[in-house]
Amino acid sequence: MPAKDYAxxxxxxxxxxNVTNVASLAVAWQWPTGRxxxxxxxxxxxxxxxxxxxxxxxxxxxxxxxxxQPTVKWHYAPPVLMGAAGVACCDQVNRGIVYDGGRIxxxxxxxxxxxxxxxxxxxxxxxxxxxxxxxxxxTMAPLVVKGKVxxxxxxxxxxxxxxxxxxxxxxxxxxxxxxxxxxxxxxLIGPDYDPHYEQERGTDLGVTSWPGEAWRIGGGTVxxxxxxxxxLDLVYYGTSNPxxxxxxxxxxxxxxxxxxxxxxxxTGFARWFYQLSPHDTFDxxxxxxxxxxxxxxxxxxxxxxxxxxxxxxxxxxxxxSGEVLAAKxxxxxxxxxxxxxxxxxxxxxxxxxxxxxxxxxxxxPSAAGGKDWQPSSYSPRTRLLYIPHQNLxxxxxxxxVNYIAGTPYLGVNSTMYAGxxxxxxxLTAWDPESGAPVWRLTERFPVWSGTxxxxxxxxxxxxxxxxxxxxxxxxxxHLWEHETxxxxxxxxxxxxxxxxxxxxxxxAGVGGWAGxxxxxxxxxxxxxAGGGFVGAMQDxxxxxxxxxELYVFALP
Amino acid sequence: MSLRCRRGLVRPAAVAxxxxxxxxxxxxxxxxxxxxxxxxxxxxxxxxxxxxxxxAAAAPERLTPERVDVETRPGRDDLAPxxxxxxxxxxxxLAADGSGRAEAPFQANRWAVAEGxxxxxxxxxxxxxxxxxxxxxxxxxxxxxxRYGDAAPSVFASIVEGRPQGMPSFRERLHSGDVWKxxxxxxxxxxxxxxxxxPARGDEMAELQLEGPRSRSSGPASAAEPxxxxxxxx
Numbered sequence: 001m002p003a004k005d006y007a008x009x010x011x012x013x014x015x016x017x018n019v020t021n022v023a024s025l026a027v028a029w030q031w032p033t034g035r036x037x038x039x040x041x042x043x044x045x046x047x048x049x050x051x052x053x054x055x056x057x058x059x060x061x062x063x064x065x066x067x068x069q070p071t072v073k074w075h076y077a078p079p080v081l082m083g084a085a086g087v088a089c090c091d092q093v094n095r096g097i098v099y100d101g102g103r104i105x106x107x108x109x110x111x112x113x114x115x116x117x118x119x120x121x122x123x124x125x126x127x128x129x130x131x132x133x134x135x136x137x138x139t140m141a142p143l144v145v146k147g148k149v150x151x152x153x154x155x156x157x158x159x160x161x162x163x164x165x166x167x168x169x170x171x172x173x174x175x176x177x178x179x180x181x182x183x184x185x186x187x188l189i190g191p192d193y194d195p196h197y198e199q200e201r202g203t204d205l206g207v208t209s210w211p212g213e214a215w216r217i218g219g220g221t222v223x224x225x226x227x228x229x230x231x232l233d234l235v236y237y238g239t240s241n242p243x244x245x246x247x248x249x250x251x252x253x254x255x256x257x258x259x260x261x262x263x264x265x266x267t268g269f270a271r272w273f274y275q276l277s278p279h280d281t282f283d284x285x286x287x288x289x290x291x292x293x294x295x296x297x298x299x300x301x302x303x304x305x306x307x308x309x310x311x312x313x314x315x316x317x318x319x320x321s322g323e324v325l326a327a328k329x330x331x332x333x334x335x336x337x338x339x340x341x342x343x344x345x346x347x348x349x350x351x352x353x354x355x356x357x358x359x360x361x362x363x364x365p366s367a368a369g370g371k372d373w374q375p376s377s378y379s380p381r382t383r384l385l386y387i388p389h390q391n392l393x394x395x396x397x398x399x400x401v402n403y404i405a406g407t408p409y410l411g412v413n414s415t416m417y418a419g420x421x422x423x424x425x426x427l428t429a430w431d432p433e434s435g436a437p438v439w440r441l442t443e444r445f446p447v448w449s450g451t452x453x454x455x456x457x458x459x460x461x462x463x464x465x466x467x468x469x470x471x472x473x474x475x476x477x478h479l480w481e482h483e484t485x486x487x488x489x490x491x492x493x494x495x496x497x498x499x500x501x502x503x504x505x506x507x508a509g510v511g512g513w514a515g516x517x518x519x520x521x522x523x524x525x526x527x528x529a530g531g532g533f534v535g536a537m538q539d540x541x542x543x544x545x546x547x548x549e550l551y552v553f554a555l556p
Numbered sequence: 557m558s559l560r561c562r563r564g565l566v567r568p569a570a571v572a573x574x575x576x577x578x579x580x581x582x583x584x585x586x587x588x589x590x591x592x593x594x595x596x597x598x599x600x601x602x603x604x605x606x607x608x609x610x611x612a613a614a615a616p617e618r619l620t621p622e623r624v625d626v627e628t629r630p631g632r633d634d635l636a637p638x639x640x641x642x643x644x645x646x647x648x649x650l651a652a653d654g655s656g657r658a659e660a661p662f663q664a665n666r667w668a669v670a671e672g673x674x675x676x677x678x679x680x681x682x683x684x685x686x687x688x689x690x691x692x693x694x695x696x697x698x699x700x701x702x703r704y705g706d707a708a709p710s711v712f713a714s715i716v717e718g719r720p721q722g723m724p725s726f727r728e729r730l731h732s733g734d735v736w737k738x739x740x741x742x743x744x745x746x747x748x749x750x751x752x753x754x755p756a757r758g759d760e761m762a763e764l765q766l767e768g769p770r771s772r773s774s775g776p777a778s779a780a781e782p783x784x785x786x787x788x789x790x
Contacts (some may be wrong), residue, residue: 086722087683089693132722399677406724408683408693417755433730516692534690 002042002141002491003375006228007292010377011453012494016502017555018456025553028503029070031063033548034451037092038511040373041141041262042450042491043550045505046099046118048498049073052550055511056109060116066498074121084110086390087406088139090513090531091520095373096141096491098149100169105149107138113151113167125172129153129165133406136160136432137444143226145235145265148175152222156240156285159409160223160288162257164237166268176268179203180220180239180256184475187256188268195272196322197344199253209252214298217403218250219243220257224287229303232320234262236305243348245283245367246401246411248356253278258286260307262322272322277311277346281337281354282396283367283412284310289375290319290506291385295432297325301495306375306432310369311346313339316432328435330428331370331391332419348470354412354464359397366394366416367532372448375491379453382473384438385430386459390446390514391419392536397555415527423504424536427451427461429476439476445540448514449506450491462488463545464510468551484508486547487540488548489515501554510540510547519546572640660708662736663743666753672741673755675734679726681742689745694723706748711739 004010018026033039037055044051053059057080062073085092088109098105103124104116111130118121121184129151130136135158142151148166156162162180167173178188183204191272195201202208207215220239227236236447239261242254259275277284290305297304304325311334316326337347352363362499371389378385401411418424418540425443430436447463457473464487470480487510494504511519516530519536529534597738662668676682684694695703704710715735718725726735743749 007597082724086693133724201761345767402678402680404680404724407680410683413682413687487643520691521699521701522686522692523690523696525694526686526688527700529690529696530689530692531686531688534686 001098002242008225008227008289009291009472010294011379013455014494014502015455019458019472020459021555024128024555025480026556028554031550036546038515038550039507039509040512041096042095042493043494044097046098051097051104051510053094053097053106055094058094058108061114062121076116076121078108078114080108081110081132084137087132087135088137091511091516093139093512098142098144100144105142107151109137121501122389124209137472140223144169148265150226154221154223156219156221156243156265157408157410159217159243159403161216161229162219162239164222178268178324181215181218183207185427188270190269193270196320200273205255209255211251214250217243225289226294227290229292229319235265236262236290238288240285240287241280241283244409244411246398247281247354258284260286262528272324275344276309280362284369288371291378306385308371312365312370326435332388354396354398356398359395361395362393364394364419365394366392368392374448376377377451377453377471384452386451387428387430387450388447389426390453391424391426392416393419413528414532417513441476448489449514451506452492452494454494460492460504462506463553464515466508484512484551487515487544503552505552507550510544518544662740663708664750664753668737668745669740669753670755672737675738676741697742706746708739711742
């Protein structure tokens with residue numbers, strides 16, 4: 001699975017490559033994908049075969065690793081609607097595939113979920129779950145839990161109504177669908193729903209916390225990561241920002257957007273919900289990863305989830321009850337003053353409250369958040385969470401907004417720029433025990449790649465200015481780097497090859513929201529381009545071109 | 557009011573409501589003009605690279621890195637000669653050069669360009685192509701790469717018909733006059749209209765100048781190498 005395990009640790013137990021020898025790591029082989037949008041997906045190795053999906057049009061490749069040089073075992077190109085490219089908010093990315101029971105499952109940008117036979121490449125089933133003409137797309141990596149393929153939609157910037165859908169892994173038929181807005185019957189809130197906080201209790205909050213029928217185009221898409229706790233039998237995932245970005249037209253808490261759901265995977269019914277950013281005003285999606293760990297707190301072992309949110313706080317949440325145990329800032333924050341642990345409520349800073357026609361400056365973190373989709377990793381050896389993230393602030397002007405299906409539903413002009421220090425990216429090693437960083441690296445551009453940590457105590461990550469790096473998991477000391485053909489926004493993995501050796505693999509291929517200036521050819525002259533991200537990335541074209549290439553490294 | 561208008565789901569701020577209402581009113585109006593096709597305009601395939609249409613041995617087009625001085629460029633049949641001042645009709649009219657070719661309306665009309673700027677936000681062009689025109693989900697208007705060509709009729713056709721990579725059709729939402737105003741404005745973003753019709757910039761985000769990446773909290777970002785050193789906290 002894309003996050004290595006159900007707990008989403010992205011921790012590899014392999015030790016052959018470690019702090020003492022990683023400096024001699026070298027390229028074992030490379031493989032071009034022929035596609036140029038951002039390569040955010042990780043490859044996946046099952047047995048002697050490496051699988052990967054390209055960015056749109058989402059071709060699936062299986063490479064046989066048993067031979068001296070990798071060869072194509074099979075190739076599957078789904079029939080896709082090319083118009084999907086024009087409704088994808090943030091480059092035409094895909095965040096990965098999942099393997100279960102001899103099959104590969106993945107989503108396409110034009111809202112198909114597809115099951116392919118891992119051995120032959122034959123299509124087993126293919127279903128379409130959304131409509132690009134309403135602005136819906138799919139970019140997330142599915143998760144298979146107890147015979148169900150869990151998938152969610154994207155399009156929180158286009159007035160899409162978010163959902164998580166469970167498909168029967170054998171047939172592709174919809175087992176259940178849980179919307180993120182609307183009446184309880186649609187959201188799958190029933191008698192088992194027992195949230196920790198008062199603010200999450202009530203009937204049909206997904207309707208009553210919105211004006212009129214605005215919940216029908218209210219966002220809350222599910223484009224991020226899924227985790228699963230087999231013992232509690234609960235699935236965890238976050239919902240995206242409410243739509244539109246303009247908050248004036250949607251007074252209320254806008255349930256169930258920008259929050260975390262815990263659900264029963266069999267029925268889909270919610271167990272608890274916690275809203276990270278009620279009435280979100282800055283595009284602070286709640287979709288970031290939930291890393292499941294056990295930790296002793298005040299003499300008691302607690303099952304917690306760690307969630308570094310867009311709004312700038314790392315949440316530690318009791319994953320049985322939804323109680324927030326800690327919420328500490330990990331980046332510079334001006335939009336809020338803290339989280340009230342008694343009520344669970346984010347404390348908005350009134351001076352940063354958006355107003356129609358007024359430019360609010362120095363909003364930190366930016367709409368891209370303290371951290372965006374790029375997933376962290378957690379090592380049980382160091383007990384640290386390795387968070388790739390950005391250091392960006394924004395100017396934010398609320399404008400009139402008008403819903404036109406299939407086009408953005410924003411109502412904000414914005415531009416981003418570097419936060420304090422002038423650097424735009426950071427890698428933070430976070431200690432949940434002390435609630436503070438142990439070490440922190442700065443990077444020129446946002447660290448838009450995932451991180452991988454191994455039992456060799458090495459953390460791997462990539463940079464948008466074409467470097468794949470290895471650092472010491474305990475100290476952050478730089479150990480090794482390799483220059484790649486394009487910037488890196490992918491997710492590194494470690495695997496044991498058929499020859500028994502350890503390999504580390506990552507895609508180069510800059511893009512995504514941060515890299516769209518290069519992959520989509522946006523104009524650096526316009527700092528409002530690309531949802532305002534171009535303002536912070538005007539010099540990226542001087543460091544990298546678009547690309548798409550798999551790099552596999554090994555010790556010589 | 558059409559069904560679509562009554563189904564308006566939100567009641568946003570006054571500006572947007574007005575935009576919606578005006579948009580609905582416009583939908584009642586007949587779609588008046590078919591765009592002049594490149595063929596009607598007398599453009600031949602060779603004209604895409606060579607000089608004024610109809611001249612057999614045209615001089616090669618002068619290629620300049622900056623496209624500001626479009627008025628002096630040969631071969632811009634929808635720009636030269638300049639339309640008569642005050643042209644307000646949204647109907648294609650005959651070019652003033654006596655060639656018998658149709659001419660796209662509004663392309664050198666300052667008022668129409670300003671109107672186009674307003675429509676650009678109201679009809680959500682800004683959502684995909686960015687408030688400043690630098691692109692996002694949709695392509696940039698500020699570079700020299702126009703997927704379907706930069707001629708006014710091509711841009712008109714893109715707005716009315718939509719395009720296969722995701723550009724929706726606005727046929728049901730705009731009447732032809734407003735489409736031509738939008739055409740004039742987006743071509744202005746690409747510096748393809750005469751300089752003297754360019755609208756003033758929006759002042760609200762006035763700090764958005766070509767400063768490069770910056771950090772207000774600590775002054776402009778340094779161009780120096782990023783300090784990729786571990787920062788140890790006690």
